[in-house]
Amino acid sequence: MEKNKNHCEELITSISEYVDGSINPQLCLELEKHLSECDNCRVVVNTLKKTIDIYRQQSAREKMPSDVKNRLLARLHLEDYRE
Amino acid sequence: MVELQAEPLNLEALQNGDPNEQTRLVELYSDCIYRLALKMLANTHDAEDVLQETFIKALKALPNFEGRSSLSTWLYRIAINESLMLLRKRKLEVAIQEDDFVDGENEDSIEAYQLLDWCCLPEDVFMTNETRAELDRQIQKLPENLRTVFILRDIEALSIKETAETLELSETNVKTRLFRARLKLREELSTYFAEFIEENTNGKK
Numbered sequence: 001m002e003k004n005k006n007h008c009e010e011l012i013t014s015i016s017e018y019v020d021g022s023i024n025p026q027l028c029l030e031l032e033k034h035l036s037e038c039d040n041c042r043v044v045v046n047t048l049k050k051t052i053d054i055y056r057q058q059s060a061r062e063k064m065p066s067d068v069k070n071r072l073l074a075r076l077h078l079e080d081y082r083e
Numbered sequence: 084m085v086e087l088q089a090e091p092l093n094l095e096a097l098q099n100g101d102p103n104e105q106t107r108l109v110e111l112y113s114d115c116i117y118r119l120a121l122k123m124l125a126n127t128h129d130a131e132d133v134l135q136e137t138f139i140k141a142l143k144a145l146p147n148f149e150g151r152s153s154l155s156t157w158l159y160r161i162a163i164n165e166s167l168m169l170l171r172k173r174k175l176e177v178a179i180q181e182d183d184f185v186d187g188e189n190e191d192s193i194e195a196y197q198l199l200d201w202c203c204l205p206e207d208v209f210m211t212n213e214t215r216a217e218l219d220r221q222i223q224k225l226p227e228n229l230r231t232v233f234i235l236r237d238i239e240a241l242s243i244k245e246t247a248e249t250l251e252l253s254e255t256n257v258k259t260r261l262f263r264a265r266l267k268l269r270e271e272l273s274t275y276f277a278e279f280i281e282e283n284t285n286g287k288k
């Protein structure tokens with residue numbers, strides 16, 4: 001058991017690169033093998049991915065209010081150049 | 084990062100102060116810069132200040148822009164610096180010294196404790212105002228050096244290389260900080276969703 005826990009900690013440092021797809025191939029194989037056997041690490045990977053996803057989704061729907069842009073253009077003396 | 088549309092910006096015209104081209108620059112990047120500032124500062128008034136200062140400085144400095152980094156990376160860098168300056172000023176005002184995170188410190192604390200799988204919650208749970216407020220709150224709780232990396236890489240979707248360029252850090256450094264930021268946010272959100280699930284299953288038992 002103790003040995004397995006160490007293995008988890010060792011591999012967890014790679015999950016960030018794993019979700020980015022930039023992990024080196026050999027480590028990737030090792031990690032995926034571990035994930036198929038270890039529920040805990042699988043949950044960490046899934047929820048880490050989801051964390052990134054929901055932040056992206058949230059900000060994709062955030063738009064700058066148009067009065068903020070109008071004031072910016074005015075401040076830059078560009079208000080007459082909008083298309 | 085913004086995908087450049089059909090017509091890329093004309094750098095020469097920009098550097099010569101062509102107002103039409105300057106307006107295009109604003110149209111292309113103001114949304115990203117505003118969003119970045121809002122995530123950094125969590126305050127619409129301050130975010131607008133940073134937005135304006137960023138473009139004022141950028142337009143002034145453009146004639147000296149050498150194109151060693153991309154225009155967007157360069158703009159992000161100005162905006163980050165403006166945001167950090169504002170944060171420092173704020174800190175002085177409230178006289179709070181936050182314990183800034185140092186790379187390599189607490190090496191042992193890389194551990195995931197929350198093992199609840201909340202991925203399968205219905206999608207609309209992730210879109211409620213309450214969840215959105217929680218997401219913002221947790222970003223604010225990150226130390227500045229983790230927050231900047233997370234915002235650029237995961238929210239603005241810059242590459243590791245571009246993030247490193249913007250912050251003038253090594254790529255390894257960016258990856259380490261990114262990992263810490265992500266793990267920390269994951270922990271906090273797991274706690275949040277665990278409470279959510281508990282609240283919503285009580286009484287049904």
Ligand SMILES: [Zn+2]
Pocket residue numbers: 007008034038040041042
């Ligand atoms: Zn494991």
